[in-house]
Amino acid sequence: MKKELLIILFIGFVFNISAQSVDPLITKDAEAQDVWIDSIIKNMTLDEKIGQLFMIQAYSNKDKKHEDYITNMIKKYHVGNLIFMQGTPDKQATLTNKYQDSAKVPLLIGFDGEWGLDMRLKNTYRFPWNMTLGAIKNDSLIKEFGLHLGKHCNRLGIHLNFAPVVDINTNPENPIIGNRSFGENKENVTEKAIAFTQGMQSMGVLASAKHFPGHGDTATDSHQTLPVLNFDLERLNNIELYPYKKIFDAGVTSVMTAHLSIPSLESDSRLPTSLSKNVVTDLLQQKLGFLGLVITDGLNMKGAANYATSAEINLAAIQAGNDLLLIPQEIPATVNIIKKAIELKTLTEERIDFSVRKILKAKYWAGLNNYKPVQLENLNADLNSIDDELLHRELVKNSLTVLKNINGNIPVRNLENRKIAYVKLGDDSGADFVNMLQNYGKVDVVSDKNLDGLIKKLKPYNLVIIGYHKSNANPWKSYKFKDKELVWLQEIAREKNVILDVFASPYSLLQVKSFTNIEGLIVSYQNSKLGQELSAQLIFGAFGAKGKLPVTIKTDFFEGRGFTTSNLGRFEYTLPEAANLSSVKLKEIDSLATIILKKKMAPGFQVFVARNGKVVLDKSYGYHTDKKLLKVKNSDVYDLASLTKILASLPLIMKAEEEQKISLNEKVQELLPSFKGSNKAAVSVREILSHYGRLKAWIPFYVATQDSVTHKNLPTFYSNVKSKKFAIKVAKNLYINKNYKDSIYKYIRDADQRERPGYKYSDLGYYLFKEAIENTYQKPLNTLVDEEFYQSLGANRTSYLPLQKFAKNEIIPTEKDDYYRNQLVQGYVHDMGAAMLGGVGGHAGLFANANDVAKIMQMYLQKGYYGGKRYLKTETVDKFNHRYFSDKKVRRGLGFDKPQLNPKVKATCGCVSDESFGHSGFTGTYTWADPKSGIVYVFLSNRVYPTAANMSLVRSNMRTEIQQVIQDAIID
Incomplete structure (x- = not known):
């Protein structure tokens, strides 16, 4: 006990932070909010209050048995909150309406949608992962992303989205955060988390900063085990806790507590931080002064579940200071153990009331005092709009990062001097990348099963674009090069001028031993269709690069590095609305x-x-x-x-x-000069180009080479076989006498001019221009x-x-x-x-x-x-x-x-x-x-x-x- 007191006193000394001055859950009509809360809580039984502490999993892709289970949990155990998992938006909306009808107090609907509803639901929109967004300099785009995601949540009846991730990913081997983090720079992570929060909460959707007190420097996954962070308080204060202090001041409405073991904060190494009063109450709420909703990470995760029985864990989470239990197991047993704790005075009903009031406050903040069912009409269209596409494009465009650009290889110029090959590495498709590259010029796909064969095939080329493509299915997919690919990369780069484009986590570059022979290096972060297409456009200068690397790659490329590149005025391939055109009208x-x-x-x-x-x-x-x-x-x-x-x-x-x-x-x-003395001698270039030269419209030259009766081509002029005499190919197996060209120009020279001046469209002048141009430049x-x-x-x-x-x-x-x-x-x-x-x-x-x-x-x-x-x-x-x-x-x-x-x-x-x-x-x-x-x-x-x-x-x-x-x- 004495040791714990010393830790708490030291925390207070190190952090030296005054309490948050404004409760983020208080609305502008605070009095009305209090009246609504009081009207509900005063009529609640203890069982109903306990039910408000639970947020259980609901699925929209399961059977009626599951639906009946959820309904029973709401009616019998008064469960007050749901987190929807996998399914489809239509079914989720239908079930949301059904479950809300079963609830005495409107349900708070939660969702885990860090990069969009697509994280859980089919047929919904996917925005880039946080690591991609971390490369963007313009934080107003991140705010816009939060706003769009807030719109989607709002439209689907979701009131709380468990985002943003504010973990500072300083460990490249982190198996669970990685691409979910904005990066390793605490200021960058914080600014983007705040921008995202402001955007989403402006749409009336509660944000949740996670995973407190910081999951960025772990080497294990808390879904599988209890990660250990052996950092002292000074390190935690300077790095892990930095974004929380800032985002609290910015008004984030909730925080998710993580399942971690941090000896410097909690002396019991078995006790997860999510269940630690030292962390949840003393640090988070008292020392850091957070007044919003405190929610556990999923209590089904082994980082918590291995500690005790589910009911005991749930009770410990409340006793630690959490308000809302996320995915609690054994609901009936938990109700009983909480009531027993109240009887034994290890927990008070006032403590329950404290959290219930905060939960109800959050529900009022989210508009549940005026609950309305989700409208099913046009739901899918509203969740997948042109505006989402436009924003997505801007996010990806602004993230693309050029890390190396020797001799200004990027963008590619002087195409007349370039012979370009594309080589694919990685185990995912690069087809969209290639297709877009080929919109700009000739780019040949070159491959071979053997390195020697590939190098031989690449000999004629003076620029090789290597695309490294890894799965974009989710942020946890492996991004690592195979050993063979690393060898091939170095050998190609040793022989050829190379642009390497990485459609994977920037951490993949940690495996590359040397970048010496790689002239151009782009990090495109994700192997999405849009990422591939836009990166190809960047390479050819449709727009310039703006992205900055969000993490450090050894001593080669430090966080914040990224070259800007030029816009060469080539076509950009995009959506109609990006050019202020209506896609609906164009249809x-x-x-x-x-x-x-x-x-x-x-x-x-x-x-x-x-x-x-x-x-x-x-x-x-x-x-x-x-x-x-x-x-x-x-x-x-x-x-x-x-x-x-x-x-x-x-x-x-x-x-x-x-x-x-x-x-x-x-x-x-x-x-x-051969036209001197003809009726066209004095006609000017200007007049011919303007079709004001009184020239005939055209002359059917071929008619004079045919029999006037049968209209067959005469052997005097044609042969089916090429020869010295019949050297000009007219069509397949048809050659004309090479001297007939002179006849064509004679026909033109001798043709009558139109008697009256005026406009008359004519081909004949361009026969003359062809001859003049070829004579001038001595080339065909x-x-x-x-x-x-x-x-x-x-x-x-x-x-x-x-x-x-x-x-x-x-x-x-x-x-x-x-x-x-x-x-x-x-x-x-x-x-x-x-x-x-x-x-x-x-x-x-x-x-x-x-x-x-x-x-x-x-x-x-x-x-x-x-x-x-x-x-x-x-x-x-x-x-x-x-x-x-x-x-x-x-x-x-x-x-x-x-x-x-x-x-x-x-x-x-x-x-x-x-x-x-x-x-x-x-x-x-x-x-x-x-x-x-x-x-x-x-x-x-x-x-x-x-x-x-x-x-x-x-x-x-x-x-x-x-x-x-x-x-x-x-x-x-």
């Missing part, structure tokens, strides 16, 4: 898609929508053909037709104009545009001559041609003139997927900048995105199509700004960008399948109908 695109497919306007198509650099829709619909054998995938490429003009020819013309190699005032005869058009733009843009799904780059089943077929090539055109340009030039035309020939088309359009929208590189000057983009003949009723800019001047024309939906620009293509393609709204829209289809006579997509204006939906979806 109307699905309805229009159904009409397109049902009415066979096209067998399939891709739709892409981005706003202000945020991709909100990248979706494929339908099939390659009406046979429905292959579904359209986002990676599949379409024949872009006339989109080629603004995606291939135009950027090169703009570049040449900047370099003063081509002038807008330059005449055709200056571009191509396809090679030049790939080297100057596509490679560095990461547009690896964009190409002329797609069969040289892509598998045939990745290329969408166009037409069943029965008039020229007499075959299904697949992998060869649909446009006949471009085909006769070998598939590379200035006006047609380009293939791409929607994502890549959008990259080029976004580069234009960002005034020539994308991916950390300036391709064109701002003034150049502005110069070309301008109407020079609007007074002549020409809506076109230079190369770019512009919104209609005549309302009867349907170039756009009529809902875009005059600053907007884009183009459409014969095969059923369309793209548009609007600087005012920030929208980039791409629609790619093969509406010419089965034949070009299929005009229903064009006549229905479906492409601009979708554009209207996008515009209507803007919510700012």
